[in-house]
Amino acid sequence: MLEAQNIVKSYNNIQVLRGISLQVSQGEFISIVGASGAGKSTLLHILSTIDKPDSGIISYHSENVVTYSAKKLAEFRNKHIGFVFQFHNLFPEFSALENICIPAYIGNAPQKQTEAKAMELLEILKLTHRAHHKPGQLSGGEQQRVAVARALINNPKIVYADEPSGNLDAANAEDLHRLFFDLRKQMGQTFIVVTHSDTFANMADKKYVIKEGIIA
Numbered sequence: 001m002l003e004a005q006n007i008v009k010s011y012n013n014i015q016v017l018r019g020i021s022l023q024v025s026q027g028e029f030i031s032i033v034g035a036s037g038a039g040k041s042t043l044l045h046i047l048s049t050i051d052k053p054d055s056g057i058i059s060y061h062s063e064n065v066v067t068y069s070a071k072k073l074a075e076f077r078n079k080h081i082g083f084v085f086q087f088h089n090l091f092p093e094f095s096a097l098e099n100i101c102i103p104a105y106i107g108n109a110p111q112k113q114t115e116a117k118a119m120e121l122l123e124i125l126k127l128t129h130r131a132h133h134k135p136g137q138l139s140g141g142e143q144q145r146v147a148v149a150r151a152l153i154n155n156p157k158i159v160y161a162d163e164p165s166g167n168l169d170a171a172n173a174e175d176l177h178r179l180f181f182d183l184r185k186q187m188g189q190t191f192i193v194v195t196h197s198d199t200f201a202n203m204a205d206k207k208y209v210i211k212e213g214i215i216a
């Protein structure tokens with residue numbers, strides 16, 4: 001479903017990615033590991049179309065998205081891609097339910113249907129009792145599960161996560177790791193996850209080690 005060909009990216013004349021190629025199939029679970037500064041987040045941002053490469057091709061189902069306009073890319077991301085970050089980036093003034101619904105509203109989805117879907121996700125994530133709580137009233141693990149539900153609300157084909165458990169204690173991190181694999185099983189989503197956790201990385205179908213801007 002996703003193919004990257006010879007991705008190159010520099011910042012300030014320093015080549016951060018030096019020709020990365022990879023292929024990801026539908027439903028695959030990919031982990032990306034490597035030392036700090038190796039280029040993992042840069043690669044994730046480029047694969048997920050948040051950032052553009054200097055050269056190279058990113059194709060989803062054989063369509064090169066690098067050439068898309070900003071508007072077309074924003075629509076593509078909203079429809080097909082879910083994101084989970086290290087810091088959940090939930091809006092503090094909105095409830096868990098409202099936060100989860102936001103990406104659907106951006107895509108003009110109807111409110112009733114979206115809320116029903118969000119409640120389903122909250123149930124899967126064992127958070128039904130927290131639907132109307134604001135992020136400040138939730139634990140770190142609960143906040144991150146709300147962020148996972150938000151990533152899934154538009155039924156994305158692929159979910160990207162950048163250090164999703166980096167800010168959680170060991171027990172919550174382990175729960176979150178298990179949750180990702182449960183979701184893959186239940187929903188068949190493709191996951192690409194940057195992590196410092198060896199245990200999590202080794203649970204993946206494929207592990208890519210990034211070293212000095214290339215796949216080691």
Ligand code: ADP
Pocket residue numbers: 011012016034035036037038039040041042043
């Ligand atoms: P990792 O995720 O493996 O820790 P990153 O992809 O975040 O590594 O960063 C790789 C290198 O690229 C680092 O040296 C970082 O300082 C640099 N870099 C990343 N993003 C930017 C940016 N927006 N501007 C300048 N340099 C950047």
